Amino acid sequence: MDMEVGQVLHMNGGVGETSYANNSLVQQKVITMTKPITVDAITKLYCSSYPVAIAIADLGCSSGPNTLLVVSELIKAVDSHRRKMSRKSPEYQVFLNDLPGNDFNTIFRSLSVFQNKLRMQLGPDSGPCFFTGVPGSFYGRLFKKNSLHFVHSSYSLQWLSQVPQGLENNKGNIYMASTSPPDVLKAYYKQFQHDFFLFLKCRSEELVDGGRMVLTVLGRRNDDPSSKEGCYIWELLAMALNDMVLEGVIEEEKLNSFNIPQYSPSPTEVKYEVLKEGSFNIDRLEVTEVNWNAYQNETDVSDVLKDGGYNVAKCMRAVAEPLIVSHFGEAIVDQVFQRYREIITDRMSKEKTEFINVIVSLTKA
Numbered sequence: 001m002d003m004e005v006g007q008v009l010h011m012n013g014g015v016g017e018t019s020y021a022n023n024s025l026v027q028q029k030v031i032t033m034t035k036p037i038t039v040d041a042i043t044k045l046y047c048s049s050y051p052v053a054i055a056i057a058d059l060g061c062s063s064g065p066n067t068l069l070v071v072s073e074l075i076k077a078v079d080s081h082r083r084k085m086s087r088k089s090p091e092y093q094v095f096l097n098d099l100p101g102n103d104f105n106t107i108f109r110s111l112s113v114f115q116n117k118l119r120m121q122l123g124p125d126s127g128p129c130f131f132t133g134v135p136g137s138f139y140g141r142l143f144k145k146n147s148l149h150f151v152h153s154s155y156s157l158q159w160l161s162q163v164p165q166g167l168e169n170n171k172g173n174i175y176m177a178s179t180s181p182p183d184v185l186k187a188y189y190k191q192f193q194h195d196f197f198l199f200l201k202c203r204s205e206e207l208v209d210g211g212r213m214v215l216t217v218l219g220r221r222n223d224d225p226s227s228k229e230g231c232y233i234w235e236l237l238a239m240a241l242n243d244m245v246l247e248g249v250i251e252e253e254k255l256n257s258f259n260i261p262q263y264s265p266s267p268t269e270v271k272y273e274v275l276k277e278g279s280f281n282i283d284r285l286e287v288t289e290v291n292w293n294a295y296q297n298e299t300d301v302s303d304v305l306k307d308g309g310y311n312v313a314k315c316m317r318a319v320a321e322p323l324i325v326s327h328f329g330e331a332i333v334d335q336v337f338q339r340y341r342e343i344i345t346d347r348m349s350k351e352k353t354e355f356i357n358v359i360v361s362l363t364k365a
Contacts, residue, residue, distance in 0.1 A: 029290050031069055031154055034216050034359050037284055038070065039077040041212045041361050042150055046078050048210055050087060054078065055148045057095040059138045060156020063103040067096065068114050070152050075129065079122050089127035097134040097142055104133045137161060139198050143206040151203055151213040157196065158218040160261040164191040167259050172242060175234035175260040176226045185225050192263035196273045204279030204364060211364045213280070219264045219358035221287055229356050233316065234260055236347060240339035249332060258327050267358050280362040289354040316340070
């Protein structure tokens with residue numbers, strides 16, 4: 001697949017039916033689950049030096065309600081602590097980063113409402129909050145040396161900078177799968193190592209000494225990269241595409257050259273890269289899980305939303321549609337996701353389906 005990931009990869013924009021903004025509840029749950037870790041990290045950062053200004057970067061911010069959710073939690077945490085200490089409020093500089101194809105306009109349009117709400121919650125003596133959009137890949141430098149205090153990234157670092165080289169033997173699969181040959185698994189892992197190392201190196205230059213970073217990555221507990229934990233959701237999409245090949249809707253060659261630029265690491269793999277790069281101390285390394293259907297335990301949802309397969313397929317469509325469209329064209333998209341939804345619904349009724357999250361909290365040494 002010769003697609004340029006940096007140009008193609010983005011979540012569905014806008015605020016419509018298939019937009020990421022309306023289909024990102026799983027990501028929201030994950031952010032809420034990791035809140036104690038992010039709050040703990042920013043509080044310790046603040047207490048270590050009481051900076052008069054705090055620069056926060058959210059990398060892979062996407063667009064929609066989650067973009068500003070983390071920022072508000074971080075600012076509230078600092079504000080409540082400085083009140084306890086009777087200190088003057090710092091000023092906040094917030095950098096929102098994503099690839100250039102991201103729908104930054106939707107974020108910018110929501111900023112004034114967000115700032116007014118924050119001001120009302122925190123009161124007039126809270127310091128101002130300045131926002132900057134930063135388009136570009138986080139697998140390269142994005143900020144000046146020693147200019148950031150806190151970096152947050154959630155559900156972004158599993159995306160690779162490119163589709164790994166050497167996946168020709170991965171026929172019938174679109175990602176690492178139980179039937180993928182060992183050289184395919186190796187190629188994916190090698191690409192992850194290269195990208196994550198580079199990410200850590202760039203951030204170590206941009207963070208101040210003692211700066212902190214909390215990263216949440218879609219991952220797996222298991223050491224086997226082709227285990228169901230990290231791959232299953234894509235295997236089911238491959239099933240839908242393979243069915244369409246059998247029916248002559250998609251050319252087999254087209255499917256064989258399509259691979260997802262993602263890697264879901266284990267905690268061991270994350271730890272190994274952090275230690276190898278050497279600029280950060282690990283404060284916490286944790287694994288959590290969230291159900292595929294984020295609405296599962298909600299009591300007040302409409303019947304439409306109780307259809308788990310429908311929700312998960314929509315959630316995945318918001319993420320995967322741009323990749324599918326750029327490779328197979330627009331004509332088949334609805335059909336792909338209709339079939340995908342049926343397969344997902346079937347599997348969810350028979351087994352426990354969940355996403356595994358690897359969370360790491362780091363301090364620049």
